[in-house]
Amino acid sequence: MRELDVARVADAVAKLAIDACNYLGDDIVAFFEKAIDREQSDTGRDVLAQLLENANLAKDTHRPLCQDTGLAVVFLEVGQDVHLVGGSLEDAVNAGVSKGYTEGYLRKSAVADPIGARKNTGDNTPAMLHTRIVPGDKVRIIVATKGGGAENMSALGMLKPSQGRQGAVDFIVDTVSKAGPNPCPPIIVGVGLGGTFEKAAYMAKHALLREVGSTNPEPRLAELEDELEKRCNDLGIGPAGLGGTVSVIDVFIEELPAHIASMPVAVNIQCHSARHKEVVL
Amino acid sequence: MDRKVTTPLTDEVVATLHAGDRLLITGIVYTGRDAAHKRLVDLIDKGEPLPIDIKGQIIYFVGPTPPKPGEAIGSAGPTTSGRMDAYSPKLTALGLKGMIGKGSRNDAVKEALKRDKAVYLGATGGAGALLSQRIVSAKVVAYDDLGPEAIRELEVKDFPVVVINDMYGGDLYIEGRKKYERKGDS
Structure with missing residues (x-):
């Protein structure tokens, strides 16, 4: 052994x-670069440019x-x-x-x-x-x-099964809407569907580790992710919450079967400084 | 065009600031977040003097990372301001003229800004490395025991902010979002 x-x-x-803490992932940097062209608000584009400059400075000077x-x-x-x-x-x-x-x-x-x-x-x-x-x-x-700012705007709903898909979508979009400028948008929205109370929250957090731009292998969830991304961007929150068209970096969903009586929906919000690194020993 | 503003702020300067204005701040600002605010307001409630004179000053809601040797300060971006909502009106009542943070303020704070002629300014959350470059010097002036939450006197140069809430009730978070909100299937 x-x-x-x-x-x-x-x-x-x-x-x-x-x-x-010091080196932002290539996927997020690539997102900022593309989002600058897509963002319609001048202020929003300025914020995205600041975030790119911040990422380069942090990398070059090895600071958080x-x-x-x-x-x-x-x-x-x-x-x-x-x-x-x-x-x-x-x-x-x-x-x-x-x-x-x-x-x-x-x-x-x-x-x-x-x-x-x-x-x-x-x-x-x-x-x-x-x-x-x-x-x-x-x-x-x-x-x-x-970070604490985005974590504080996260939510877990033990919804009724009768609320169905629409109820879940509304709960997720409402959570992002209420969060508004607080969690440092553009954000990544991690979603856990089903399971138990703690499993739903765990899945929402674990989902945040996925690579930005990747497609969910389950077509039903991929479609739901696209719908949620559009609904959240339509909120108009924008970079830093100053108004704009780029509010969300990505939406990632993980799912488990639920109890016949339950429909847990967890939303874990990740700020644009989406920091995670890994190694295999 | 970004407008240059120096601290301390006067009523006359505050009166010219409107939600959406972009400013570059130069001068002294004080740091403070949850724990320091609690202590300041405890003193106010007891009728005791504050460790700093906040008249005309700006408080920046920030808890920086530790400085590396030779640096003035570590990364130093804004924290979520809503946690200071319970305290801020008592400070503007004593003459605090500005606050720098990120995220929405409650109605009581917005009313206090009107009542006391003060402004709430937003810095870009998550740009802590970049913003630290605009901080020339930093020294702890109160509550050293709070570590990152101690009150520091910062000397800033061309520190970039945008006016979120002005003294006329303007709110950039609400106005900016309304402008780009799309309802239904567009």
Whole structure:
């Protein structure tokens, strides 16, 4: 059985956190470049140009794209034929977050006792960790640094099955509409349909990892994504919410069967600074 | 054309600002976000003096990343302003003339802007690396224990903002969106 020292996981998490915060994905940069031509508002085009300049500056000077370097959301896909050695896997992930946020000059935004003292934990731990066991002998690590502004505008609805497709569409578009300028548009809309309360929220978050411009392999969902994208862009929110035609970067949906009594719909909103990096060990 | 404005702001200057105007701000602005606002308003409620004189000043809602050695400040873009809605009217009542942030303000803040002749300005959220280049110097002047949420005195040069809410009730978020909203199947 293949052995993997968890210290390698810690080092990888630290590097991924720093890289995610400083280097915007090529898919988002390409989106900005195309969106400038498409945006009808002058102010909106100026905002998109600022975002491109910001991405280039962050890359060239190795500094965070945004001061909100988020909570560290970590997705681990652990091959079932890997034997992890050298300590606890979860401790290693947290050690990686601590190292990355400290050595990378990232902002520590985690506070303990959230409805009371709200005391900073000092090193941005704990990671928001999601672990899956998968076939194989590799470990895939994805670090998504998730800012608070967009997260705050997210929503989960336990809708009635009678509300159907139209009810789901209205709930999603309404969530984006209410969010307006707050989550730093243009946004990515992650949607989780079905499952249980927590699975719907997880799917909405996981959906945000998809590559911008990619098509959902399920034609029924691909069509729904296109419809939602158009409905959201028609809201007129625009870049930075100053009014315009480019409000949404993309809509990504994940789906699971639901209980006969339930129709959960989760909407996780991602700001334009959509930061995630991954590595396979 | 972007208009240059220097701080502190006077009533006369505020009166010339309208929703949608693009400004380049030069001078001193103070930082403050959730925790610092709570402390300031606690002092006001107790009738005690504030650690900074906010008369004519601008507060920038920002919690920067730590500076690297040799830098004035780390990345420093705006945070969501709505969380300061509960506090802002008490500060404009004491003479605060401007706020820089991103995202919508509530009706109480918009009324306070009219009552106290003040403005709410938007900087581009998520452009923290770029905006940090317009900050010449930074020093903590209160609440050091709050870390990124401490009150800092920033010296800014040509800091780019757009007027979101003016003292006449103008609201760029509402007006801008209305202009580009498409209803039904267009």
